Amino acid sequence: AQSVTQPDIHITVSEGASLELRCNYSYGATPYLFWYVQSPGQGLQLLLKYFSGDTLVQGIKGFEAEFKRSQSSFNLRKPSVHWSDAAEYFCAVGPGNSGNTPLVFGKGTRLSVIA
Amino acid sequence: KAGVTQTPRYLIKTRGQQVTLSCSPISGHRSVSWYQQTPGQGLQFLFEYFSETQRNKGNFPGRFSGRQFSNSRSEMNVSTLELGDSALYLCASRATSGTNYGYTFGSGTRLTVV
Numbered sequence: 001a002q003s004v005t006q007p008d009i010h011i012t013v014s015e016g017a018s019l020e021l022r023c024n025y026s027y028g029a030t031p032y033l034f035w036y037v038q039s040p041g042q043g044l045q046l047l048l049k050y051f052s053g054d055t056l057v058q059g060i061k062g063f064e065a066e067f068k069r070s071q072s073s074f075n076l077r078k079p080s081v082h083w084s085d086a087a088e089y090f091c092a093v094g095p096g097n098s099g100n101t102p103l104v105f106g107k108g109t110r111l112s113v114i115a
Numbered sequence: 116k117a118g119v120t121q122t123p124r125y126l127i128k129t130r131g132q133q134v135t136l137s138c139s140p141i142s143g144h145r146s147v148s149w150y151q152q153t154p155g156q157g158l159q160f161l162f163e164y165f166s167e168t169q170r171n172k173g174n175f176p177g178r179f180s181g182r183q184f185s186n187s188r189s190e191m192n193v194s195t196l197e198l199g200d201s202a203l204y205l206c207a208s209r210a211t212s213g214t215n216y217g218y219t220f221g222s223g224t225r226l227t228v229v
Binding site: 032034036041042043044045046049051090094100101102103104105106107108 | 119121148150157158160163165170171173203205207216217218219220221222223225
């Protein structure tokens with residue numbers, strides 16, 4: 001069965017510092033991978049997604065993620081964090097457009113940003 | 116284009132009552148999924164509808180049900196509400212063809228059961 005592990009429940013970084021959020025997945029087929037961000041009381045906003053091609057994908061808000069098949073990982077990175085990046089981040093694995101299995105989420109990583 | 120619209124945004128219900136939540140997907144999207152989000156369990160899949168048919172169902176009791184209409188709008192219903200049903204309910208619509216794959220989520224309905 002597919003699963004997603006986000007090992008870090010909570011991360012605190014200083015504004016301007018770099019960020020890496022970890023994500024490991026288990027999926028039987030070729031995975032479609034996603035990172036979403038959620039601000040308090042809000043829905044999920046898609047940051048970026050990966051299906052095939054270049055293993056380094058660029059997303060919105062200056063985020064990028066690298067797919068490493070050998071490590072079953074899809075880590076999210078940002079070179080310089082802004083205070084507005086404080087939120088909860090979810091990694092997810094799921095089918096492509098034509099697939100019929102559900103999107104599976106990790107437990108999330110809460111990011112705090114300090115001055 | 117308009118995003119995914121969920122109504123209402125907030126609900127307060129009493130134990131034993133029933134509730135209906137609504138989700139209007141992005142125009143042209145025929146797949147609608149529902150998720151329950153709680154602090155303890157995270158995001159849990161409830162069900163997915165595609166062209167008015169339930170295509171997948173998560174591990175929730177029969178009190179949770181849904182349906183999808185011919186215009187792709189979806190509703191979910193929870194009967195005999197329990198305190199543990201208090202959660203943020205999120206709906207997502209998905210394109211099922213083309214290159215613009217991915218799930219777009221609504222802002223959610225916050226349900227509080229008292």
